[in-house]
Amino acid sequence: MKTNQRFIYIALVLFYVLLSISCSKRQADEIVPQTPVTPGVGTSTVTYTNFTEALIQTKCAGCHTAGRSAAAIWTFNGIASITSNEARIRRVVLETRSMPIGNSLTAAELTSLREWFDNNMPN
Structure with a gap:
């Protein structure tokens, strides 16, 4: 073989x-809301910052980015792209469970995501 061909x-x-590695469907560990510890204050609800952003980044953004x-x-x-598509995301993730492909969300992740939607998607 010539040097150029090699x-x-x-x-x-x-x-x-590299292409094969970048397109893998490996999912991250279960995403759990991180509740900030504030003395004298009860536990907070699931928010975009402490749960949903990481969930979307690890489970959805691999396919749903530009x-x-x-x-x-x-x-x-x-967050704006999620709030403007709330009905669609609720339907395919929480109701029909057709997303993410392979239904890779755990019961805890589904519960936390439902809580986030039900509480008007706090930031």
Whole structure:
């Protein structure tokens, strides 16, 4: 093989390996709301900051960001994109459980997400 052909072959193999790794469907550990500890104050509810943002980032944003296949349906770009698509997200995640693909949310994550929606999506 000529040097240029070898270089192109190695570059293509490397590209394929990197592409394969970046598109994996491995999910993060269960997301649990982090309740801030404030003396004299009761436990807080689930908020975007302490739960929902991390859940969406790890379970949804892999497919629902600009340039990805599911971005045509819904694109995650912060809390505004969630609140403006609340009905759609509720339906496919909490009711039909067709998202995320493979139904990878735990019962605790589903409960916390439902609580967040039911409490008017606190920030």
